[in-house]
Structures are given as C-alpha cells and as structure tokens.
Amino acid sequence: MADSRSPVICIVGPTASGKTDAAQLVAAAVGGEVVSADSMQIYRGMDIGTGKLPADERIVPHHGFDLVDPGEPYSAALFQTFARSAFRDIADRDGRPVLCGGTGLYVRAAIDDYAFPAGEQTDNPVRAQWTAFAEQHGAQALWDELERRDPASAAVVHPNNVRRVVRAFELLAEGRSYAEQKRNLAAIGAAVPTVQFGLAVDPAVLAARINARVDAMVAAGLVEEVRDLMAAGFREGITAPQAIGYKEIVEALEGRCTLDEAVAAIKQATRRYAKRQRTWFRRDERIRWVDANAGDARRVADQILSQLSKEPTP
RNA sequence: GGUCGGGUAGCUCAGUUGGUAGAGCAACGGACUGAAAAUCCGUGCGUCGAGGGUUCAAGUCCCCCUCCGACCA
Numbered sequence: 228m229a230d231s232r233s234p235v236i237c238i239v240g241p242t243a244s245g246k247t248d249a250a251q252l253v254a255a256a257v258g259g260e261v262v263s264a265d266s267m268q269i270y271r272g273m274d275i276g277t278g279k280l281p282a283d284e285r286i287v288p289h290h291g292f293d294l295v296d297p298g299e300p301y302s303a304a305l306f307q308t309f310a311r312s313a314f315r316d317i318a319d320r321d322g323r324p325v326l327c328g329g330t331g332l333y334v335r336a337a338i339d340d341y342a343f344p345a346g347e348q349t350d351n352p353v354r355a356q357w358t359a360f361a362e363q364h365g366a367q368a369l370w371d372e373l374e375r376r377d378p379a380s381a382a383v384v385h386p387n388n389v390r391r392v393v394r395a396f397e398l399l400a401e402g403r404s405y406a407e408q409k410r411n412l413a414a415i416g417a418a419v420p421t422v423q424f425g426l427a428v429d430p431a432v433l434a435a436r437i438n439a440r441v442d443a444m445v446a447a448g449l450v451e452e453v454r455d456l457m458a459a460g461f462r463e464g465i466t467a468p469q470a471i472g473y474k475e476i477v478e479a480l481e482g483r484c485t486l487d488e489a490v491a492a493i494k495q496a497t498r499r500y501a502k503r504q505r506t507w508f509r510r511d512e513r514i515r516w517v518d519a520n521a522g523d524a525r526r527v528a529d530q531i532l533s534q535l536s537k538e539p540t541p
Numbered sequence: 542g543g544u545c546g547g548g549u550a551g552c553u554c555a556g557u558u559g560g561u562a563g564a565g566c567a568a569c570g571g572a573c574u575g576a577a578a579a580u581c582c583g584u585g586c587g588u589c590g591a592g593g594g595u596u597c598a599a600g601u602c603c604c605c606c607u608c609c610g611a612c613c614a
Contacts, residue, residue, distance in 0.1 A: 242578080267578055277578085304575040332577050341574050351575085385572090388581040397575080408574060415574080430569095471578045495567080500578050506571065 235314055235419055236535065237326045239334055239508050240426030240519065241501035243436045247280050248524035249426065250327035253531050254287040257325075260317045262310055263291030264328025264337055267470045269306070270297045272456055275449045276472035278440070290317075291328075297467035298460055304343035307336040314419060326421070331507035340418035344401070353400045357393045366392070373399075379406035417513075422538060424531050425508050426519035430501075436522065437497045441472070445490055450476055471496045 236259065238250045254261050267277040271293040274281070279292055290313045295301055310326065310333075317324045328334050335341060361369040370386035373395055380395040383406050395405035428436070453461075453476040462468050468477065472493050479489035508514060517530045 265578085266576090300576075302575045303577075307575090330577065332574075332579095336574075339574090343575050354576085385581060388572095390576075390580040391573080394575080405574095412574070466576050466579075469576080469579060473578090496578080499567090502569085503573095503578090507573075507577095510571095 233318075233323050234538075235324045235326055235338065235421045236531075237334065237338060237421045237423040238426070238531070239328060239331075239423065239514065241428070241433060241504040241508075242278070242329055242497060243433055243440050243501065244426035244428045245519050245522055245524055245527060246327050246329065246426055247278065249519070249527040249531065250325050251280070251285065251287050251289075252524055252528035253535075254323070254325040256528065256532055257323045257535070258321070259323035259325045260288040260290065260320075262313045262317075262324055262326045262337075263289060264306070264310065264326055264330055264333040265291065266301075266306075266330040266333055266466070268292050269294040269301055270467050270470075271295065272297060272452070272459065272461075273467060273470060273473065275444050275447050275452050276470060276476075278444075297456060297464045300465055303332050303336040303341075306333045307341065307343060310337035311419070329504055331504065338417055338419045338421045340415050344403070351397060353397045354393055357396045358389070361389045361393065369393070377404060377406070380404055382406065383409055421513075422535065423511070423514045424534070425511075425514040425516045426527060427516045428519050430505075432520050432522075433501055434498055437501065438494050441490060441494050441497060444472060445486075450480070450486070453477060454480060471500055 236253060236257070238246050238253065240246050250261050253259070265277065267273060268279050268291060270277070273279070280289060291306075291309070294309065314324045314326075314337075326334065326337055336343075357369065360372070366389050367386050369389060370381060370384070370392050373384070373392050374381035377395060377399050380399070381392075384391045384395055386392070391405075398405050398408065449472060453473055456467075456473070457477065457480065461473075462477070468474060475484075475489040475492045475496070476486075478484050478492075479486045484492075515534060517527055517534075519527050
C-alpha cells in the first residue's frame with residue numbers, strides 16, 4: 228500500500244484528452260483517490276457541461292466537485308487550501324492522491340509553492356473600485372494610474388489587460404508588487420512531491436473528440452441543466468456564468484442566437500481553450516507526456532502505471 | 542434568353558477620382574500567483590473567378606467567358 232510519503236500523482240492535459248477516465252483507473256490501481264483541479268467542476272449543479280464524472284461511474288472517491296454554489300466566489304488560493312488538505316486526508320487513509328485537472332493555475336497552486344498571503348481574496352473592494360474606474364475612464368487611463376503609483380508593475384502588464392492591471396492595484400493595496408511577484412515566478416518550485424503526466428493528443432484528433440463530446444453533452448441534457456441553473460440565479464455569479472458550454476446556451480435560451488449557433492460556438496470555444504491549456508502545460512518540463520491519441524483510457528492508465536513502477540519509492 | 546448585383550486571406554467582407562491589397566472572426570504561437578473554461582499579447586504574398594485589351598501602371602476602366610443570387614421574360 229502507498230505510504231504517506233508517496234508523491235502525488237498528477238495527471239494534466241487539455242479538455243477531452245481523457246484525463247478523467249485515465250485518472251480514476253490509475254487511482255484504482257494504486258489504491259488512490261482523485262482530486263479534481265478544475266475551476267468549473269467546483270460548482271454544484273454544473274455537471275454535464277463541465278464533464279464532471281457522474282457519481283454512478285466513479286470507481287474511487289473523488290474530491291474537488293461541488294465545492295460551492297455557482298453564485299459564490301472562489302479562488303485559486305481557496306483551491307490550494309482545499310487540495311492540500313485533501314492530499315493530507317487521503318494520505319492519512321493510506322491512500323494515494325491523484326490530482327487530475329485542466330486548470331493550470333489550480334494545478335500549480337495545489338502542488339507548487341505558490342504563496343497566497345492571508346487576506347481578503349474574493350469579495351475585494353479594491354478590485355471593485357478599479358474595475359469601475361476602468362469602465363468609466365478606459366483601460367489606458369487605468370494603466371496610466373498604475374504607472375503613476377507602481378511603475379515597475381505597470382511595465383510588466385499590458386494596458387489592455389485590465390484584469391491584471393486591477394490585480395496589480397489589489398497587490399499594491401496590500402503593500403505588495405505585481406512586478407516583484409512576477410519576477411519570482413520562475414523560481415517557484417514544488418511544495419508537494421509529485422509525479423506529473425500529461426496526456427498528449429494531436430490537435431486535429433482532439434478537435435474531433437471535442438465536437439463529439441459537445442454533441443453528447445447536448446444530447447445528455449445540457450440545455451435543461453442551463454435552464455435549471457438560470458432559474459436558480461446562475462447569472463448572478465461572477466465566474467460560473469463564464470463557463471464554456473454555459474454562456475453560449477444562455478445566449479440561445481435568451482433568444483440571441485439559435486441552438487445550433489450556440490453549439491457551434493461551444494465547440495469553437497472549447498478548441499481555443501484546449502489550445503491555451505496546451506500552451507500552459509507545454510512549458511512545464513516536469514510533465515512526462517503520454518500518447519493519448521487512441522482515446523483508450525485503459526492503455527493511457529497502463530502507460531502511467533508502468534512509468535510509476537519505475538519510480539524509486541521512498 | 543434579358544437586366545441588375547456579386548465572385549478579393551479558411552469564413553464574412555473593406556478597398557477613396559487606376560499606383561501590384563486590408564479589417565473582423567478563425568487558425569497558429571505566446572504570457573499567466575487570490576475571477577483562470579477567465580484575461581491579454583503577437584503572427585496576414587492572397588493565381589484580387591478565367592482570358593484578352595487600354596495604360597508607364599488595373600482588384601479598380603473596356604471586351605469576352607464562367608459561376609452564384611435577385612428580378613424580367
């Protein structure tokens with residue numbers, strides 16, 4: 228059985244690469260439990276569109292699903308706390324954590340030494356203030372203001388990237404500097420011992436798989452799921468309504484496009500998302516890439532397991 | 542058969558009074574520490590439907606052919 232010092236097995240990759248199935252097969256084989264690192268699967272009620280593994284298909288315990296309601300704010304820092312304690316709990320049970328996710332930031336927050344100093348995180352008045360400023364005076368004016376107060380940070384953020392300029396203001400309000408944080412980024416190492424695997428799928432193959440998956444989601448009742456969420460005030464949320472597969476269906480349900488157009492938009496947005504994920508994970512040299520083109524979860528899991536068996540166990 | 546529109550980047554289209562073409566979207570590449578399925582940055586030689594003509598010079602004018610659409614027969 229795995230002892231508590233065994234490294235966390237980490238499985239990453241773009242959407243539709245087959246992480247979910249492979250991860251639980253690996254977990255089952257090593258006596259482990261899956262921890263999902265996915266910024267949208269944390270929301271209750273968002274099941275079909277986020278590709279959440281249905282409860283009756285789970286063969287090992289899963290964590291990281293349904294942590295909050297769609298209206299509630301969340302953050303990478305909260306996920307870090309959650310993931311670290313999940314790792315600990317699983318190890319205490321003599322299990323082995325299998326972190327599985329496509330949200331790069333959440334994965335890194337979970338396993339790397341990202342420091343999120345204590346303080347207000349989600350319901351941030353500073354964020355609200357500067358976001359309003361940007362809306363009123365424009366992105367350039369916001370950036371100019373940052374340049375006046377923290378030129379070093381302004382220098383490393385593009386004026387159009389309002390989101391990040393605002394973040395620099397937030398840090399400034401806490402007496403920290405975005406520039407300095409960015410400078411130290413490269414030096415950040417692991418906080419949790421891990422073995423990382425990435426599922427590699429050729430873009431063309433992945434695109435076909437994405438298309439099929441989106442059609443399957445619609446067939447499985449995605450539209451009804453969105454309708455239910457809307458009735459429950461889903462649109463009041465900050466992050467949840469931005470989820471791919473949800474925002475497009477909302478457009479259709481509110482009559483701004485047809486369902487067919489919405490479905491096409493979902494496929495396209497998913498493809499673009501997969502590309503961003505590829506870019507994110509590609510540069511992490513710790514990741515060992517596994518060929519997942521065949522779409523055979525068993526085989527992917529076996530490849531991972533065989534590599535794991537070569538790992539020196541402490 | 543006739544008249545009028547239109548055939549320009551993968552798609553939708555701009556292209557002033559002729560000076561060898563440019564936007565949006567897509568695609569591709571990249572960034573990313575508290576919203577990250579978010580946010581942002583970078584990359585545009587394409588037989589300007591085919592052929593001929595006028596001109597120093599034609600996507601842009603003329604002729605002819607062809608394809609698509611609308612209307613008239």
